[in-house]
Amino acid sequence: MYVNNRRKSKLVAYSAMAVPLILGGNLSGQVVYTDLDPDIVLNPLPACIPVPGEEFYCSDFLFYELDINADGNHDFGIMAQVAYWSIWPSNYNTNRMELFVYNDNFVGGNDGFVDLFTSSQNIGPGIDLTNSVNPWMAYWNFENVVAADGQFLDTEYQFAALRLKVGPNKYYGWLRVSIDSVADKITIHDYAYNASNLAPILAGATGGCYPPSIAGVTNITASSAKLLWAPNQEADKFQLWYRQVGVGGWTKLNVLGNAKQRTITGLNCDADYEWKIRTKCGGEFSEFSALQNFTTASCKLEGEASDNAEGIMVFPNPATNSIIIFSQENIAAGTYTISDLNGKVILSGKLSGIAVNISSLHSGIYFIAVSANGNTFFKKIFKQ
DSSP states (O other): OEEEEEEOOOOOSOOTTEEEEEEEEETTEEEEEEEEEEEEEEOOOOOOOOOTTSOEEEEEEEEEEEOTTOSSSOOEEEEEEEEEEEETTEEEEEEEEEEEEOTTOEEEEETTEEOOBOTTOEESTTSOEEOOSSOEEEEEEEESEEEEEOTTTTEEEEEEEEEEEETTEEEEEEEEEEEOTTSSOEEEEEEEEEOSTTOOEETTOOSSOOOOOEEEEESOOSSOEEEEEOOOTTOSEEEEEEEETTEEEEEEEEEETTOOEEEEOSOOTTOEEEEEEEEEETTEEOOOOOOEEEEOOOSOOOOOOOOOOTTOEEESSSBSSEEEEEOSSOOTTOEEEEEOTTOOEEEEEEOBTTEEEOTTSOSEEEEEEEEETTEEEEEEEEEO
16 A cells, blocks of 8 residues: 655744734724735645555645734644545545634534634624534545535635633634635635624624735636635725736726625736725725736637546646546556647646646636546646
8 A cells, every 4th residue: 555644844823924903993892903915825735646456545734823812822723634545446535624722712613613604793702612622614525425514615705703712811703714615725814803801803804994805816718807805894895906918097996895706898818917906994995905917818719629538537626726637547657738728738747646736827727638558538627
């Protein structure tokens, strides 16, 4: 049996870009808000090299610790774990996200699961709490039949409720995360707590007016794109500006304050665009977010390859950074090419195990062709 258990270095919980801000904005106390910029992404990727006729197992995990009140003591921990194994020729995969609770702290939830809170939901005395060891946030298992569990599975910008104990005092707060559809990646965006003993806080409340965190761009076509950002509990509305790079001025849109996305249309094909967004809170405007870029799809959508997926399975799909290719064939020594909808080869190389890095691709639809032992298999993939 081939076994590869490797633990990546623990991520440093605080950096120069994790900035706590103490602000008035809650009538029951003060909100202490920390924006993780850039977001913390836990996306473990085991290095599996299947050997025909043999069993194999490999796993990897990433761990991030949170010091909510910046006193030098870790209060909570988040683990993302991915494992692959084979009882040849069948392949299996289990992913899980857990929230570790330290000392006398608690999270909103019960029966070993973390409860999901939505924007503006009240967090305070009266909510269900648990401090059981490593309660689940999300779980995904592939063993011929997919099994999934956890309220945070396949969610964006949702909240876990926290209760922090310091001496005799108890403080309520929130943690905002996004978890993908197969629980192999978690993005930690920001967190906050109310600095008054036993005072409630609304999920997403920051106590100030800030530009929203950017979630990216999806559904890019030759003439449109969907722009994504985090909801902002303080926002009355957003101002969204976009333009083609080097061509003309900004197009400016007002967007409702409870929105977290906007599809823009009428774009030119095969063109570079940039956009930014800011928040309006009453009569106050935040600064703009950092400038974001994307490229629209090609002007022609001809030559699309057939989606002959017999013989291979790809997941996660959609994917962000990497994909894992499973097959009953021995493809570990094969080659791959990734092409766009026009048939233009974007990436190619030799397979090293069964993982392919696609982080350099723009968001969109592609085809991967895997060639091994005289056979070629095609699969449509979606890059987020």
